[in-house]
Amino acid sequence: MxxxxxxxxxxxxxxxxxxxxxxxxxxxxxxxxxxxxxxxxxxxxxxxxxxxxxxxxxxxxxxxxxxxxxxxxxxxxxxxxxxxxxxxxxxxxxxxxxxxxxxxxxxxxxxxxxxxxxxxxxxxxxxxxxxxxxxxxxxxxxxxxxxxxxxxxxxxxxxxxxxxxxxxxxxxxxxxxxxxxxxxxxxxxxxxxxxxxxxxxxxxxxxxxxxxxxxxxxxxxxxxHLDGNCHVYVDDEADLEKAFAIAMNAKTRRYGVCNAMESLLVHSAVADKFLPKLIGALQEKGVSLVGCEQTRAIDSSVELATEEDWYTEYLAPKLSIKVLANMDKAISHINQYGSHHTDAIVSQNYSKTRAFLTEVDSSSVMVNASTSFADGFEYGFGAEIGISTDKIHARGPxxxxxxxxxxxxxxxxxxxxxx
Amino acid sequence: MxxxxxxxxxxxxxxxxxxxxxxxxxxxxxxxxxxxxxxxxxxxxxxxxxxxxxxxxxxxxxxxxxxxxxxxxxxxxxxxxxxxxxxxxxxxxxxxxxxxxxxxxxxxxxxxxxxxxxxxxxxxxxxxxxxxxxxxxxxxxxxxxxxxxxxxxxxxxxxxxxxxxxxxxxxxxxxxxxxxxxxxxxxxxxxxxxxxxxxxxxxxxxxxxxxxxxxxxxxxxxxxHLDGNCHVYVDDEADLEKAFAIAMNAKTRRYGVCNAMESLLVHSAVADKFLPKLIGALQEKGVSLVGCEQTRAIDSSVELATEEDWYTEYLAPKLSIKVLANMDKAISHINQYGSHHTDAIVSQNYSKTRAFLTEVDSSSVMVNASTSFADGFEYGFGAEIGISTDKIHARGPxxxxxxxxxxxxxxxxxxxxxx
Structure with a gap:
């Protein structure tokens, strides 16, 4: 035949x-x-x-x-x-x-x-x-x-x-x-x-x-399901302890998964306070870091990120870090460089979390939670056949x-x- | 440029x-x-x-x-x-x-x-x-x-x-x-x-x-939206007055619309009783008819339908008629020859209407109602951009x-x- x-x-x-x-x-x-x-x-x-x-x-x-x-x-x-x-x-x-x-x-x-x-x-x-x-x-x-x-x-x-x-x-x-x-x-x-x-x-x-x-x-x-270039944005009004736990979990729980954080965005008002501890903890876990000039001004052991880095899903112990002036710039960055998979904000500010949920164009948008939760089992579906990055028909897990x-x-x- | x-x-x-x-x-x-x-x-x-x-x-x-x-x-x-x-x-x-x-x-x-x-x-x-x-x-x-x-x-x-x-x-x-x-x-x-x-x-x-x-x-x-080759199936347990009203409405309300009936399926036990009056009324409205041999045995003025007819959306004052031995044959006919747009059963039998609703693979499946209702306004959406014959994402109006x-x-x- x-x-x-x-x-x-x-x-x-x-x-x-x-x-x-x-x-x-x-x-x-x-x-x-x-x-x-x-x-x-x-x-x-x-x-x-x-x-x-x-x-x-x-x-x-x-x-x-x-x-x-x-x-x-x-x-x-x-x-x-x-x-x-x-x-x-x-x-x-x-x-x-x-x-x-x-x-x-x-x-x-x-x-x-x-x-x-x-x-x-x-x-x-x-x-x-x-x-x-x-x-x-x-x-x-x-x-x-x-x-x-x-x-x-x-x-x-x-x-x-x-x-x-x-x-x-x-x-x-x-x-x-x-x-x-x-x-x-x-x-x-x-x-x-x-x-x-x-x-x-x-x-x-x-x-x-x-x-x-x-x-x-x-x-x-x-x-x-294409790529998962997931972001966590740490706002100037974030609870920095929660932000630390979420960033560590999103990056280091597992490296080869699509819901891992690949890019960390930090409000400039808290970068000095937040980044040194996080960078130390990530490096201790063997995560290699690239970042913007402002990140490097805080810790010069971070390599300079290229334009390509912001688009990249590493699926590996590697992270890009960018310091930004406000949440709007974070949302624009995510919508431009991200893959519309899963992105999170860490903030205690009611109005900002509400705007982030509405404006980020991703299959899962999270507030004060690790991107690791983007998963059919965690969402209560009992099983998943995959995660869709399409907008038509099924979106997300x-x-x-x-x-x-x-x-x-x-x-x-x-x-x-x-x- | x-x-x-x-x-x-x-x-x-x-x-x-x-x-x-x-x-x-x-x-x-x-x-x-x-x-x-x-x-x-x-x-x-x-x-x-x-x-x-x-x-x-x-x-x-x-x-x-x-x-x-x-x-x-x-x-x-x-x-x-x-x-x-x-x-x-x-x-x-x-x-x-x-x-x-x-x-x-x-x-x-x-x-x-x-x-x-x-x-x-x-x-x-x-x-x-x-x-x-x-x-x-x-x-x-x-x-x-x-x-x-x-x-x-x-x-x-x-x-x-x-x-x-x-x-x-x-x-x-x-x-x-x-x-x-x-x-x-x-x-x-x-x-x-x-x-x-x-x-x-x-x-x-x-x-x-x-x-x-x-x-x-x-x-x-x-x-x-591809074609609307819509069917009405008249069961042996149909209320034939309702069936007559529904068939006339589905065919003659407007001819050039996608939710018009293009093919009528009739249970053989009621064909003798149901078809003569309906054929007369349709011909009076100027609808030309083609049908199976059994239909022609009831009224020889009906032309013999070709295999192609069962697939055809006429969008015109024309109708194909088929007499069938039971509902299962009607469902198989609809799923094979139809366009998965809108199909209706006329029957007073609870179990049969329940099975028809489940088994007919169309974007709208109706019981004792005219296919003409398949429309965004009639469904209460206030407006429609079209009718989808796809299964993915939007289906129907x-x-x-x-x-x-x-x-x-x-x-x-x-x-x-x-x-």
Missing amino acids: SLESYMNQIGQQARAASRLLAKASTKQKNMALFAMADALESARPRLISENAKDMDNGRAKGLDSALLDRLLLDNKRIDSMIEGLKQVAALPDPIGEISDMVYLPSGIQRGQMRVPLGVIGIIYESRPNVTIDAASLCLKSGNATILRGGSEAFYSNQAIAEAVTSGVVAAGLPEHAVQVLNTTDRDAVGMLISMPEFVDVIVPRGGKSLIERISKDARVPVIK VGLLGLTSQKYIVLGDGHTRDN | SLESYMNQIGQQARAASRLLAKASTKQKNMALFAMADALESARPRLISENAKDMDNGRAKGLDSALLDRLLLDNKRIDSMIEGLKQVAALPDPIGEISDMVYLPSGIQRGQMRVPLGVIGIIYESRPNVTIDAASLCLKSGNATILRGGSEAFYSNQAIAEAVTSGVVAAGLPEHAVQVLNTTDRDAVGMLISMPEFVDVIVPRGGKSLIERISKDARVPVIK VGLLGLTSQKYIVLGDGHTRDN
């Missing part, structure tokens, strides 16, 4: 499965999630032996240790995949929820019903656990899924796919509810993102270059709701429209 | 204006709408004389009478543009609304704030009144707008643009809040839809071919809310994340 026929078949099967999933009951979907967990449990030896093939191939290809670590499937990771399935089963089912049902002057009642998006394509790198994460969230939200993982995880993903499908079928749901592509041909990705007749939305998960390439070529809507849409429903009793 | 520099300048100005509009107060935005109305009132002679140039050019180019009618600006149409501005001013302002603010286990409060999308590009055909419709809805929702109207309405749109800008400036809002392109170069459209750095969303208004072309080429999200997004806001008091 040609690749094109294969992708066409996958698409048609997904579309047909999506019709059945859209009307599946919560009970059936949860049964499928538990059956998937059981199937993973039974498949442990096979999962580990298939993963060993990927690991061997990866080592032979010379993958670095970070990539090999992401690729690894051991018993602990299988445990957490199984646990994840149970957690998703425990989440409330958003599908079918009816809201805003009101009587209108014509006599009809109009409201909205939450429905699945239909078919979701997920493109991700060589992390086998994403296969289960993505499949479980899409299934719970009543969507059919087409998964395309990184080629380095090919054998692992095929083994996971078998377990997933056996669980889905055991619960009486359609066999093609979750399909993992069984080709490593790169052209398959290009086809997957240009089948609007079969695929309703693409969620790419991975590095910025992968996501940019997919967004550029896609003929289907993309829910995407995307949980089950981001994988749904709302249609209008109208109830009448023989009503017709007059004019 | 080259076209590219010009479009770049327009984009930068729009982005800068959008920052100011995002924080404009409701009072200021309403003042601007009233000032725009005053400016249109004062500009009446100029609007009419500039429109006369377009009308002369249109006649010389041989535009047909329907196009010339759409192009015409007379005092009555100016009245209704002015009235439209006042209606938009009277709508509640969605911007800044905070919802779902909850305390989470970590101690932070998390909610969502409604915000403008940013910059909206509107591409439309030669109907000058759309300039005011679109500009007013975008302004009220805090967005900057770039408008590109049909070239036949060039002089009319420029004159309207002057009035709009004078109103905007009189209210202290940014001069570039609403920009009407002053070029008829077709390449400007291509540039407008590929500037994601300056334009957040494109709303094309016009025929299907325009919209398909724009969707295909856009590098920016598109809120689009798009009012002010469809021109907004929601960002997360987090309030803490020095909160940091533990793990």
Whole structure:
């Protein structure tokens, strides 16, 4: 079969499965999630032996240790995949929820019903656990899924796919509810993102270059996460103890995450008082610092930042620091150089916090809290498929709701429209 | 200035204006709408004389009478543009609304704030009144707008643009809040839809071919309306009087609208009883009919429908009729041949109406009501910028809310994340 026929078949099967999933009951979907967990449990030896093939191939290809670590499937990771399935089963089912049902002057009642998006394509790198994460969230939200993982995880993903499908079928749901592509041909990705007749939305998960390439070529809507160049602004009316705790947490909790602070903005009236202690504490943690001239006047061990630094998401123990004359300049800086991901103000001033919340154009805007909280679990969604830096559809951490849409429903009793 | 520099300048100005509009107060935005109305009132002679140039050019180019009618600006149409501005001013302002603010286990409060999308590009055909419709809805929702109207309405749109800008400036809002392109170069459209750095969303208004072309080429999200191949399904448990009224209203209220019924589906158990009277009434109104073999067995004056007919939005006094064995077949037919716009069931059976609402995959699904109700005004939105047949972001009639997004806001008091 040609690749094109294969992708066409996958698409048609997904579309047909999506019709059945859209009307599946919560009970059936949860049964499928538990059956998937059981199937993973039974498949442990096979999962580990298939993963060993990927690991061997990866080592032979010379993958670095970070990539090999992401690729690894051991018993602990299988445990957490199984646990994840149970957690998703425990989440409330958003599908079918009816809201805003009101009587209108014509006599009809109009409201909205939450429905699945239909078919979701997920493109991700060589992390086998994403296969289960993505499949479980899409299934719970009543969507059919087409998964395309990184080629380095090919054998692992095929083994996971078998377990997933056996669980889905055991619960009486359609066999093609979750399909993992069984080709490593790169052209398959290009086809997957240009089948609007079969695929309703693409969620790419991975590095910025992968996501940019997919967004550029896609003929289907993309829910995407680009970079997280997050800021904390410390106001002249900040409680400096809170500011210290928040800045340290936002920068040093974890370095490689998208909600880490990458740039610190400090009001000039408190820079002398605030920065020396913070700079010392950050340097003690091994964070390398670049800053504006005013920052360097306070501590000359800070390197001079370039224009490029203000745009940069380091994803590393590195921070840029800028001293500014007032909050308006901080807001302008964030809206210009930031990535509209997550930005925070530390201030005790009521009017300023109110203005900051309104004027900063980011998917999460925070007052007196660490940017680290920008996360589906911390926001109470129970799980997340990613964080969207788009403004259309889902913005910010995307949980089950981001994988749904709302249609209008109208109830009448023989009503017709007059004019 | 080259076209590219010009479009770049327009984009930068729009982005800068959008920052100011995002924080404009409701009072200021309403003042601007009233000032725009005053400016249109004062500009009446100029609007009419500039429109006369377009009308002369249109006649010389041989535009047909329907196009010339759409192009015409007379005092009555100016009245209704002015009235439209006042209606938009009277709508509640969605911007800044905070919802779902909850305390989470970590101690932070998390909610969502409604915000403008940013910059909206509107591409439309030669109907000058759309300039005011679109500009007013975008302004009220805090967005900057770039408008590109049909070239036949060039002089009319420029004159309207002057009035709009004078109103905007009189209210202290940014001069570039609403920009009407002053070029008829077709390449400007291509540039407008590929500037994601300056334009957040494109709303094309016009025929299907325009919209398909724009969707295909856009590098920016598109809120689009394709066709409205709407169905009414008359169940064997329908109240046939209600079914008759609904079918007549859905088909004959207006023929050229997207929410008109284009295909009637009838349960075989009531076809003999229901169809003869309906066919007679429709033919009396001049509606030409095509149908399946079973329909033709009931009335041989109905022409045989082709496979193509079931896919077709006639936008004309024409209807396709199909007799089916049960509701499930009707739902499958609608989901396969329909355009996911608006579909209705007529039935007194509780379980069937409940299943129809859930299983039909359309932007509006109705029970015992005419498809004609699928409309922003009828749904109580006060105005609509169009009807979306997409599933992502806005689906169905798009009012002010469809021109907004929601960002997360987090309030803490020095909160940091533990793990």
